[in-house]
Amino acid sequence: xAMQQTGSxxxxxxxxxxxxASSSSQGLLAADSEGPLLPKRQKRxxxxxxxxxxxxxxxxxxxxxxxxxxxxxxxxSYAVQKLPELLRERExxxxxxxxxxASQWLNARHVVCGTKCNTxxxxxxxxxxxxxxxxxxxxxxxLARAQPSCGIHAIELNPSKTLLATxxxxxxxLAVYQLPTLDPMCLGDHNGHRDWIFAxxxxxxxxxxxxxxxxxxxxxxxxxxxxxxxxAWHNNAGLPVYAHISPTDMxxxxxxxTTTSNRKxxxxxxxxxxxxxxxxxxxxxxxxxxxxxxxxxxxxxxxxYCRENVCLTYCDELSLYAAGSQSxxxxxxxxxxxxxxxxxxxxxxGTGVRSxxxxxxxxxxxxxxxxxxxxxxxAQKFLEERASAGQDSFLAPTGRKLRLTCGRGWLNHDxxxxxxxxxxxxxxxxxxxxxxxxxEMKLFVAGGPLPSGLHGNYAGLWS
Numbered sequence: 229x230a231m232q233q234t235g236s237x238x239x240x241x242x243x244x245x246x247x248x249a250s251s252s253s254q255g256l257l258a259a260d261s262e263g264p265l266l267p268k269r270q271k272r273x274x275x276x277x278x279x280x281x282x283x284x285x286x287x288x289x290x291x292x293x294x295x296x297x298x299x300x301x302x303x304x305s306y307a308v309q310k311l312p313e314l315l316r317e318r319e320x321x322x323x324x325x326x327x328x329x330a331s332q333w334l335n336a337r338h339v340v341c342g343t344k345c346n347t348x349x350x351x352x353x354x355x356x357x358x359x360x361x362x363x364x365x366x367x368x369x370x371l372a373r374a375q376p377s378c379g380i381h382a383i384e385l386n387p388s389k390t391l392l393a394t395x396x397x398x399x400x401x402l403a404v405y406q407l408p409t410l411d412p413m414c415l416g417d418h419n420g421h422r423d424w425i426f427a428x429x430x431x432x433x434x435x436x437x438x439x440x441x442x443x444x445x446x447x448x449x450x451x452x453x454x455x456x457x458x459x460a461w462h463n464n465a466g467l468p469v470y471a472h473i474s475p476t477d478m479x480x481x482x483x484x485x486t487t488t489s490n491r492k493x494x495x496x497x498x499x500x501x502x503x504x505x506x507x508x509x510x511x512x513x514x515x516x517x518x519x520x521x522x523x524x525x526x527x528x529x530x531x532x533y534c535r536e537n538v539c540l541t542y543c544d545e546l547s548l549y550a551a552g553s554q555s556x557x558x559x560x561x562x563x564x565x566x567x568x569x570x571x572x573x574x575x576x577x578g579t580g581v582r583s584x585x586x587x588x589x590x591x592x593x594x595x596x597x598x599x600x601x602x603x604x605x606x607a608q609k610f611l612e613e614r615a616s617a618g619q620d621s622f623l624a625p626t627g628r629k630l631r632l633t634c635g636r637g638w639l640n641h642d643x644x645x646x647x648x649x650x651x652x653x654x655x656x657x658x659x660x661x662x663x664x665x666x667x668e669m670k671l672f673v674a675g676g677p678l679p680s681g682l683h684g685n686y687a688g689l690w691s
Contacts (some may be wrong), residue, residue, distance in 0.1 A: 308588050312602045312611060312630055315671060315690040319635045320356055322685045325349075326640075327676030330383040330394070331661045334407070339663070339672045342380025342394055343685070350410075353672065353689045361410055363397040366417040367472050382428040384436070387500075391450065393436050399424040402438050402448055413450070414471040420446050420478075427540075429496040429505060431519045439493030439507055446475035447523055477522045481509050495540035497549060504562070506549045508537045514551060516562050532558050532571055536580050543586035546605065550591055552581030557593060557603070572603055572610075579678060582658050587666065594659030596678045598686075600632040634659060634673060637686030644681050655679070657686035 327344035334340055337354045348361040383394045389407055396403040400423060402416035423442035430436050434450040481491040492510040498519070504526070505517045512534020517523045531537060531551060539552040549560040559569040574581055579596030593601040602611040611630040637657050658678040664671050671690040
């Protein structure tokens with residue numbers, strides 16, 4: 229793997245609420261009055277034993293550990309189904325940032341996010357503080373600046389949560405940071421994508437795949453020698469230094485017989501159990517690749533709903549892919565000729581499915597109309613609202629979908645808003661990203677106004 233080292237340039241960042249700009253990640257995190265993103269020494273997790281666990285321990289005794297494990301699995305499954313109706317929103321202020329496209333939890337209180345305005349930042353969900361992360365620059369930054377930026381569409385952590393992959397200052401390049409310090413490690417800016425990166429998936433701790441608007445997949449391997457040390461390289465000026473890498477394999481999305489263009493890779497999902505990579509392209513196809521040292525295509529199938537397929541998720545337990553389109557979620561099990569789960573319709577006014585995630589048998593759907601829906605793949609129906617029929621009765625289903633409606637967020641009242649949208653003050657926020665922190669029973673949701681010309685943002689912590 230060919231590598232060169234370069235120093236990142238220090239530049240002045242525009243101020244936002246609670247922002248702390250810094251030329252190095254170490255200094256950036258030190259400026260946070262609440263301390264670093266992760267403690268240096270992890271404390272042993274406290275044992276959380278409920279009355280239910282105590283009674284089950286007494287019922288089964290020492291020999292009943294297998295039964296207790298099965299019971300805890302049922303308890304988790306019950307919690308997954310009941311949690312959504314208990315969640316309550318607290319909006320987070322993001323200043324004047326434009327549309328959050330990607331997010332991931334770093335730890336119990338910090339979420340890393342990427343925006344349309346090409347800002348990478350960490351949000352403290354407890355204090356509301358926002359900390360910007362400097363972006364990595366290409367070896368030839370002048371060429372990168374000549375390209376219009378689409379922002380950061382993907383953020384993914386490797387399985388051990390020691391590396392974070394996202395976009396660089398040039399949206400065509402793959403940037404990899406070390407965790408928990410967020411020091412820059414390497415930048416894939418040579419012989420890679422010719423257009424914006426829309427999706428990233430880790431296949432192992434050191435191998436990542438990126439999907440681009442140019443219709444290609446790129447496989448990147450991180451040299452362990454680059455991150456064996458816990459401290460990033462720095463030059464004499466104290467600026468972080470990172471390697472420049474090239475992909476080890478490039479694959480092109482096959483051309484459909486019905487269309488000659490629009491093969492843009494929009495989303496990726498990796499199956500660790502089967503070592504397979506799923507991809508959806510904007511021409512309405514789902515592609516499956518065997519992931520080894522290189523990528524080899526296994527199949528391509530036409531999706532039943534082929535307009536605006538922009539998100540994809542995978543459930544290892546069910547061996548099931550789910551793709552979100554303009555109004556439906558389609559399910560794919562590559563090992564079944566006929567799908568057992570019929571597509572679900574979001575019925576959200578054609579605003580589209582914008583984000584998806586699986587946890588056990590429940591799939592969470594973020595729509596373009598500012599709402600979250602929850603679908604039970606076992607029962608093949610949406611979770612329903614519950615209401616008490618009387619003072620002494622249990623909560624009963626109402627027959628209405630359980631829908632969490634997100635807050636207003638922030639909208640820029642600029643000339644475009646006045647001239648083209650008639651000064652309408654309220655636009656539902658498209659929920660472009662959401663991520664769960666299940667140990668803490670928290671859900672982070674973010675996005676912004678759906679019309680491409682409008683400038684605004686939304687972020688909320690549901691707990």
